[in-house]
Amino acid sequence: MNGQATTERTMAQALNAGLREALSDESVVILGEDVGRTGGVFRVTDGLQAEYGAERVVDTPVAESGIVGAAFGLAVAGMRPIAEIQFMGFSYPGYDQVVNHVSRIRNRSRHRFTAPLVIRIPYGGGIGAAEHHSESFEAIYTHVPGLKVVVPSRPIDAKGLLTAAVADPDPVIFLEPIRAYRSMKEEVPDDSYEVPIGVASIERPGDDVTLIGYGAMMREVREAAEVLASSGVGAEVIDLRTLVPLDVETVIASVQNTGRAVIVHEAPRTSGFGGEIAATIQERALYSLRAPVERVTGWDIVVPLRRAEKHYTPGVDRIVAAAMRTTEGH
Amino acid sequence: MNGQATTERTMAQALNAGLREALSDESVVILGEDVGRTGGVFRVTDGLQAEYGAERVVDTPVAESGIVGAAFGLAVAGMRPIAEIQFMGFSYPGYDQVVNHVSRIRNRSRHRFTAPLVIRIPYGGGIGAAEHHSESFEAIYTHVPGLKVVVPSRPIDAKGLLTAAVADPDPVIFLEPIRAYRSMKEEVPDDSYEVPIGVASIERPGDDVTLIGYGAMMREVREAAEVLASSGVGAEVIDLRTLVPLDVETVIASVQNTGRAVIVHEAPRTSGFGGEIAATIQERALYSLRAPVERVTGWDIVVPLRRAEKHYTPGVDRIVAAAMRTTEGH
């Protein structure tokens, strides 16, 4: 992307730019609660209805199953819908449509019918929101055969992955870390580009321990790597960017080199996606492991409300402690 | 349970007996599609409406969210509802109620309100059923903080776990392996007894490899242990019986002894509960492991229909091969 024009953008702005670009394809329709007139509760669709009209950027009734189901029908009939669910905690009413129809129509019809749609879902905590507004339940989507699950952590990836998701011939669950919408700005190319789905990013090389994260937690992961560096521990930082299909090769190659791994997510620990990663690492790289793969995660509790949320979200200290523990391994 | 009267029963019959017993408590109400007049599509509730009346054993409209939500209200107000969802593939419309209300009301009210209810869900394949009738999506329940998840594999456990689930002060997802409803009979005590939630069962001792399974897959696990024994490999067989809370101690103690583990489930591999178990084993017993923990699972595909389902369900051969592979470890 050398020499291209860029603009400094937050993730919300980068996504907005990506969506605007997507709408230049007439088959793209954006639908969701409050996406039009208000531009979405996070303003990610800001201005799009004004530009493309209420037929292309559609405010829907409060009905998540309807949103996903209608998007499915639109997709099957040749449109490219981008559905927004307002918060992940409100995505469950649409889960049946996702599992039983969206993810399956291609297999059910052996490629005859497909559902190339994107479901955008803001997720995650850290902003002291009301109950159901801080959920990180990506594992209920990563378990569903037939879905791709994408989670950008930074503006540049957000736009490129979104463009790839819209172009993808299969359904993509596109998770947007609420806490990262505005917390970071970077230069984002103005022109169209894709960040490929299924490819992790090695953000920082290191030989002592592999830190694996995604989404909003990348901030803590990056900071932890700094802290570790100052203690002389070289952390290799991997931003998965895509959970399904997982970039196993990148993860395994790194762990084979470092012999140690720490996985970070804010979702509850039990049956979280970290389990999948840890299981995969020990499957493919057991004999390289010098210490147990650590999982630094949210707890098996409802995300606490504002006054106690800090006890839930994994912090830099926890990541550093886990990483240090791996270096004390045999 | 020595000296007690017993009757030879299938799992369906054992559950029926457990439900009949439960109904002797007047606060127990059974509700679900076709549970009354027909006794359920698997006849698990056979005869109960005739005995206890249509107010206690209630045929509901086809509305899974309504079933779970109404059961929630009943439970909050002091009843002990036992809801039946006809097949796991139809449980997703009720998922929002489970996650956002059933699992959370105790925490939301700091013990003031509770939802002591049981949701019975037949799950799993192996009978060549139509689409959506063979699902094994337990991982979407094991990930939810505030739920207990139970999966009996045999008649005696089914009745005892059901009794424990009904008595439990918290919500229990009770998964019933369709394939095991009638495939096995055993002597089941006529009187009331509980099999405690959260306690795995070591079905067979062995020193060479630990085989970990649950639900319908226990049949293949048991057979695999036989096959391995005939090759001189001593397999310790663990039936988890409860997925949440997981009996970590039993699993870890076994793997510390054998140094090898094979986890078996029919759910899709990625983000399946096997990942959680493998992650936990390497966390707690890495230095005992002589080979990677193997996962023998369903694939990341929709369970194939009748003509090709055999390519999906883990068979004895796959389990034996995995176990043998672990013994070739370092």
Add this chain to the structure above:
Amino acid sequence: MPGDMLQILRPDGTLVGDAPVDVDTTRDLYHAMVVGRVYDRKCTAMQKQGRLATYAPFEGQEACQIGAVAPLEEQDWVVATYRDAAAMWFAGYPMVNLILGRTGDERGGQIPEGVNVLPPSITVGGHMIHAVGTGWASKLQGDGGVSLTMFGDGATSEGDFHEAMNFAGVYQTPTVFFCQNNGWAISLPFEQQTNAAALVDKAIGYGMPGVRIDGNDLFAVVAATTEAVETARSGGGPTFIEAMTYRIGPHTTADDPGRYRTEEATDEWRRSDPIDRVRAYLVANDAWDQSWEDEVADEASDQVEAAVEEAEALDPFTAGEVFDAMFAEPTQTLLDQRDMLRRDG
């Protein structure tokens, strides 16, 4: 049967109103209904022989299924259920695909390009909103297409029915909601599914026209659906049709209706058979004779047998093939899993 519903052809084959189609077309529709029945009985028989997975017979509902599809055109969509094989076939879904699906083979859904009929929905209630989506797409694409969705009385209890009706109303999608109220959701009689007197009473709550019709009356079905399709096609939005009919057979071949209903009620409905009724009309209009009937029956039988033969001739998937249709291109994870299956069996 309640009286407050549209009826054109009386059970005895005489007209109460105007026939919506001419006699020749009626003969064609009669022919199609017969094909439906032959197919249905064949499938039930095959299931008993273990050649099909569980089968959901639709005997008694042929007027609904053929009549509702009759007004459709090529660009239209049909989104229906496990019990709507006749409708799907009449809309162009090849019979071999229907049977293949029932044998338990995903290739049942692999129908020719250009046939806008989705594979049958096995889950209850979730598919109506798809027909809102396809209709919406037709509207956006300006192809004049109408989407017909068929579902049962039981499906109206699901939340998704509500969201589908509401979206169709709000976006005025060209969607026809055709409900076959066949009296039962498995063992639950209509009266226990809702406290409403009629399902059609729901339409007003969505600002949608609704009509209750005699679903065993081919002419009532054709007339009501034609009007709904024309309304939709001309931009007038959705319509809800409640067709009163009856499931003569069991819910599926795995069901035992003796547990929840008497044979008497069923017998009464048998006397109101939708095919007999059209035959009586054709007889009265000198448009029927036995040799034609035999011809129709033979043709139907040949067609069904040919489809069965073709379906059964197909080899089941090999192990590797089950991984092939999850994505446009299998992911590395799937390729790895395919290898594992090959390795360990």
Add this chain to the structure above:
Amino acid sequence: MPGDMLQILRPDGTLVGDAPVDVDTTRDLYHAMVVGRVYDRKCTAMQKQGRLATYAPFEGQEACQIGAVAPLEEQDWVVATYRDAAAMWFAGYPMVNLILGRTGDERGGQIPEGVNVLPPSITVGGHMIHAVGTGWASKLQGDGGVSLTMFGDGATSEGDFHEAMNFAGVYQTPTVFFCQNNGWAISLPFEQQTNAAALVDKAIGYGMPGVRIDGNDLFAVVAATTEAVETARSGGGPTFIEAMTYRIGPHTTADDPGRYRTEEATDEWRRSDPIDRVRAYLVANDAWDQSWEDEVADEASDQVEAAVEEAEALDPFTAGEVFDAMFAEPTQTLLDQRDMLRRDG
């Protein structure tokens, strides 16, 4: 405001029909409405100061909230939303708990035994079925209890609304569905939520009596709810009430209504203020003077301030405490996690 709805007290404070309560009771209800408004404004102010999490004001809806609860008795249940604080408080939910909840503290839900009011539902639409369940329990337990559920116009778009209404109809549970149609679901105006002319048109589709009322008319609310509660209590089953009102403030303190509506429409509704209306009635009936008004205002203010103080005095949870209320007894897994948190921070 559409004319086809029940109104008893005109905006100018004169009666169109019979007052459902005497003047003394009206004074009590007026008092309660004032408490509601003082609480509401205090919360908005506190949120601006960063002392509360996002807050959803209900200004303009006080007649609905106080009036709907007025006919309830001790054994009755209230199942309401994030916007129904006044109703919940009037039904016995301590104000300190309401505020505690808004500070972001789960102990907000820890109300005294015997108060049958569930913590507010934050998800839209999922809670109405709970009131079907609690009502059903009352029916089974024979305690004569009625369940009142409150929700917005937007919530009627969710599938769960449909399933709740349907179950209530089928099982004839003693449930009162009280819909505050305040014109908006965040930015979506009522007209775009449904193609129905009125939400009350939905009731017939569930075989349920329905009534549309002036939701800014305390007497209309009390009269309609009283009738519905009596019907439910005497075994007559559920009722649907659509109360036409308006959200004067933003959706929440995070919302900017300027993006989707004009101030003019809001101003018009401001002139139809439910508290002013009752005051006018009291004045006309010689049941109001300024000193009493001041007393009421002071009392309300004291009550709210005391609750705020009590709520804010409570220390937040320690790290360990967040694990304490997932189950009756924490599992070993949770104890282990608590230890991990202590170990690593």
